[in-house]
Amino acid sequence: MARKILCVAEKPAIARAVATHLSGGSFQTHAIRGNPYVKNYEFNFNFGGSWGDCTVTMTSVIGHLTGLDFERQYKGWMSCPPSALFEAPVHEDVDKDKLPIAENIRTQAQYSKALFIWTDCDREGEHIGAEVRNQAKNGNARIEVKRAKFSNTERAHVLQAARQPVELDEYQANAVAARIELDLRIGAAFTRLQTLQLQAVVSVLKDKIISYGSCQFPTLGFVVDRYLRVQNFKPETFWAIKVTLKREGKTVNFLWRRVHLFDRAAVTMMLERCLIAKEARVTKVNKKPKSKWRPLPLTTVDLQMMGSRFLRMDSQTIMKIAEGLYTKGYISYPRTETDQFDKAIDLKKLVEKQFPDSAWGQYARDLIDGKFRTPRSGRNNDQAHPPIHPVAWVSPNQLNANEKKVYEFVARRFLACCSEDAKGQGTEIEIKYGDEFFHANGLIVLERNYLDVYVYDKWESSQQLPNFEKDETFQPTEANISEGKTTAPNYLTEPELIGLMDANGIGTDATMAEHIAKVKDREYVVPNKRGTGRNAVEELIPTRLGIALVEGYDNVVAGLPNSISLSKPFLRKEMELRMLEICAGTKSRQDVVQQSLDMYREVFIHTQRRIEMLKVACRKYLVEEAA
DNA sequence: GCAAGGTC
Numbered sequence: 052m053a054r055k056i057l058c059v060a061e062k063p064a065i066a067r068a069v070a071t072h073l074s075g076g077s078f079q080t081h082a083i084r085g086n087p088y089v090k091n092y093e094f095n096f097n098f099g100g101s102w103g104d105c106t107v108t109m110t111s112v113i114g115h116l117t118g119l120d121f122e123r124q125y126k127g128w129m130s131c132p133p134s135a136l137f138e139a140p141v142h143e144d145v146d147k148d149k150l151p152i153a154e155n156i157r158t159q160a161q162y163s164k165a166l167f168i169w170t171d172c173d174r175e176g177e178h179i180g181a182e183v184r185n186q187a188k189n190g191n192a193r194i195e196v197k198r199a200k201f202s203n204t205e206r207a208h209v210l211q212a213a214r215q216p217v218e219l220d221e222y223q224a225n226a227v228a229a230r231i232e233l234d235l236r237i238g239a240a241f242t243r244l245q246t247l248q249l250q251a252v253v254s255v256l257k258d259k260i261i262s263y264g265s266c267q268f269p270t271l272g273f274v275v276d277r278y279l280r281v282q283n284f285k286p287e288t289f290w291a292i293k294v295t296l297k298r299e300g301k302t303v304n305f306l307w308r309r310v311h312l313f314d315r316a317a318v319t320m321m322l323e324r325c326l327i328a329k330e331a332r333v334t335k336v337n338k339k340p341k342s343k344w345r346p347l348p349l350t351t352v353d354l355q356m357m358g359s360r361f362l363r364m365d366s367q368t369i370m371k372i373a374e375g376l377y378t379k380g381y382i383s384y385p386r387t388e389t390d391q392f393d394k395a396i397d398l399k400k401l402v403e404k405q406f407p408d409s410a411w412g413q414y415a416r417d418l419i420d421g422k423f424r425t426p427r428s429g430r431n432n433d434q435a436h437p438p439i440h441p442v443a444w445v446s447p448n449q450l451n452a453n454e455k456k457v458y459e460f461v462a463r464r465f466l467a468c469c470s471e472d473a474k475g476q477g478t479e480i481e482i483k484y485g486d487e488f489f490h491a492n493g494l495i496v497l498e499r500n501y502l503d504v505y506v507y508d509k510w511e512s513s514q515q516l517p518n519f520e521k522d523e524t525f526q527p528t529e530a531n532i533s534e535g536k537t538t539a540p541n542y543l544t545e546p547e548l549i550g551l552m553d554a555n556g557i558g559t560d561a562t563m564a565e566h567i568a569k570v571k572d573r574e575y576v577v578p579n580k581r582g583t584g585r586n587a588v589e590e591l592i593p594t595r596l597g598i599a600l601v602e603g604y605d606n607v608v609a610g611l612p613n614s615i616s617l618s619k620p621f622l623r624k625e626m627e628l629r630m631l632e633i634c635a636g637t638k639s640r641q642d643v644v645q646q647s648l649d650m651y652r653e654v655f656i657h658t659q660r661r662i663e664m665l666k667v668a669c670r671k672y673l674v675e676e677a678a
Numbered sequence: 679g680c681a682a683g684g685t686c
Contacts, residue, residue, distance in 0.1 A: 062685060088686060114684030128679065136680090175684055231683075238681030246680075264681045378686080386685095562683065 056102060057163040058109040058199075059156060059183045061170040063088050064378070066111035068204040069169055070094065073107065073213055085151025088113060091159070099214050108159050112152050115175075116182040117143045119231050121239070133243040134659070136236050137652050145186075156183060157190030165195040167216060171435040172200055174634070177220045178227035184219065203383075203437045208395045225640040226633035232644055233626060237651045238264050241617070244658065245600075245665065252666045253673045261600070262573055265623045266558045268600075270566045271575045272618035273551045275593045275601040277543040284539035290318040292325065294482075294489050295529045299517040305482060305489035305527075311535065322532055325485035330524040334488070335481035341494065343473040343510045345501040347390045347429040348438030349464050351560035352553045354385065356546040357464075361507045362456045365578075365589065366545055366564035372457045373439070381445045382461050386561045387436035390429025392468075396437060399423060402469055404444045405462060414504045418469055422500075426468040440465045460507070467505035474498040475510070480519050484527065491516060541581065542590035555620040556627050567591075575600065595672035603668035607661045608654065617654065625650070 060066040067090070070078050074094030081091040092109040125131055125139040145153045160166060166187040170176035184196050197216035201208055241263035250256050291311035296303045312318050325331075347353070354373065355366035362369065373385035392398060402423065405415040441462045447455050478493040493516035502508055543551075549563055558566050570576045575597035581590050593601070601618040608616050615621045626647055632638040658665070 112684090113686065116684095133680095171684090179684065227683080231681090234681045234683080236681090240680085242680040260679060262680060266682065374686085559683075561685085565682085 054102065054105050054164040055162055056096075056098065056105045056107050056165050056167050057156070057159045057187065057194075058107060058167045058169050059187075060109070060111040061176055061179055062113060063090060063111045064384075065169060065171075065204060066090070066092060066109050069209055069213075070107075070109040072204070072206045072209040073109070078109075083110070083151060083155045085154070086113075089152055089155065091155070096213065098216075100216075102165065105164075108163070109169075110155060110159065112156075112170075112179060112183060113149070115179055116145055116149045116153055116186065118146050119143050119235050121235075128243055128247065133240045133247070134652075134655060136240040136243070137648055137655070139236075141232065141235065153186045156186040160187035160190035160194050163187075163191065163194060165197060167213075168196070168198040168219060169201070170198070172202060173433055173435045174223045174227050174630075176435060177223035178231075180219050181221070181224040202389075202432075202434050203393055203396065205393070205395050205397075208393070220634075222634050222636050226630040226643075229633060229640045229643045229647075230626070230630055233647050233651075234265060236648065238262070240651075240655060241658075244655070244662075248662050249665060249669055252669050255673055256596070256669065259596075260573070261596075262569075263617065264566075264569070265626065266562070266566045267569050267573070267575075268604075268617050269555065269557050269620040269623055270548070270552060271570050271593065271597055272601055272616075272620070273548055274543050274570070274576050274591045275598055275618065277540065278593050278598070281539050281542055286536045286538065287313060288315075288534060288536050289313050290315050291533050291535070292318060292322050292487065292489075293529075293531055293533045294325075294331070294484060294527045296525065297528045298525075301515070301517050303480075303491050303516060305480075305491045308488040308490065315532075318532055321485065321487055322530065325487055325530055328485040329526060331482045331484035331489075331527055332524045333480060333519050333521055334483050335479065335490075336519050336521045337477075337479040337481075339477055339479075341475045341477040343475070343502070343508070345424075345427065345467050345470050345472050346464060346505065346508070348392055348426055348468050349440070349461065350388055350390050350429075350431065350438060351386050352388070352549060352563070353390075354439055354461075355549050355564060357507065358457070358460065359544070359546040359549075359589075362453075362460060363587075364453065364456070365567075366549060367568050368453070369457060370564050372453050373461075376454060376458055376461075379445075381441060381443055381458060383438075383440050383442050384436045385439050387439060388431050388433040388560055389436055389438050390431050391438070392426050392428075392440075393437060398426070398469055401440060401442065402466065405441065405466065407444050407446075408462070410459075411463060411466060411504050414466060418466065422471060423469055424471050438468075463504050463506065467501040467508075470501035470504065471498070473500045473502045473510055478516050480516060484530070542579070542592055544588055544590050545578075548591060556624050557620055570597070596669070599668040599672040600665070602672075603665035604658070606664040606668065607658050611657060615654075622650065622654075 070092035073096045078092045078094035083089050096107050097104045122140045168180040170180045198219045199212040200217050201212035246261045289311040292307050294305040358369040376382045377385050402415050402418050406412045475496040481490045494513045552563050576591050578589050579592050581588050604618050605616045629643040
């Protein structure tokens, strides 16, 4: 009888896809007791190497199996001073709703020679793999443990991964374990401290949970930071010289090289010199081909940012819809940082699937008839998932309005990636008038290419410029001074916030939208609609509580050396760097946990000592509101 | 009653 190999993926969809490829489509499906989503797939497969011909059970978990929590005597909020949570004993347990899944793995492990882990090849996946390993070892202490290295579920790629098992990366699993412990201890300690202290200060806070998290606070910080810049903005008047010329029935506006100055007298003098000179001379006539690049393959962050901008949905809604489309098999996995397509993916086949569409099917056909181009490659690869792309065509009348919008965006973006850049001709005219230089730019779009399918990008032919010869002189039709005022920045929008979070390493592609929802839910931030109709944008404004917390914490650390406010992203960034050190093997999990706890403990002690700063800020912003 | 990270 052949030996048995137990394969475990991170989610049911991957288990099914891998089972389909390894079995060539013929496998038996068994439900498991206690969970409707997880299935066991059974089939035969020849792994080659030392395993050879085997029977296989392919199953999955559903994300992490376990959670970390404090021992029972520390769970009550009054059971200990919040500072004790930095050292309180913690234990890791299988989540209650995951018990049947863990049981399934233990049972299956008993009959298996080896455990073959198929979790995503990212840091969290490595930790989930370790959780799976622990369960399997509970069922069968002598089980051999391997993991598959794969980054998508394309058939050839999966088959190759199956025949080249590697080892689980203990370092990465440890880095995640450190992150989990730090988030729990720091989050719980600060949340209890500030909730218990501030609830008593103002009546409006009496029943509120005032949570702290290493991601939610920097998220709040970005919103408050922009809000304060808007509030503190003082407009300044500036002046500029504007030169126009009417020729061949066209009006050319020349822009000043200095753009504008804040000194009216100086600008007046400069204009006078222009007028005295009378004639302007053409110093440059540049004609050069210009192109507008097609977009990069689609990542989660980009989907959320572009989605908020063009589809008018908030990032959480977009993700929910994208997940639905994924589960139904219309698009690929929507949580990815990868903006480069693997060579193994047959992109043309995916393009062909879009032929039936009445809106962009013809465009897809044109691609296959010769216009297809290999997509650009971005710099990011999470080694776990391909960029987001359509995997099957779906008739629009099978989708609701929002689903239609998101699917259409994913499809058009994918086709745009496989297209040629847009081509045009740019003209730049520079003139010298008096002592000043001015320029005018023109653009003619020659080939729209990807713009025809990617309706979200605009690249218009600006007015065609009349002809100019280098060194010719002319008398401008008009030259005068224009006045303007600097304008305040706008409040932060959700796509901007996601961009800031991404750049500062706050949250992951899968969680950024959740953190934004969390700060809204905690009433630190409220959304507000700016503008009307098609131009409406949702902007984020901090509440009085949100402002009070940031101001309070900034005051707590003000004047202290090396203490960085909790409202800033730096502490979280430092934690991230230490996790990378664990991954590189240069630091141990214990060292990082201790070092990071020391860092946060210092801020915690300052906060306790100067808690009055937080209370003062809450009274300042919240008392009159309560009255 | 606290976090952030997986995923349904």
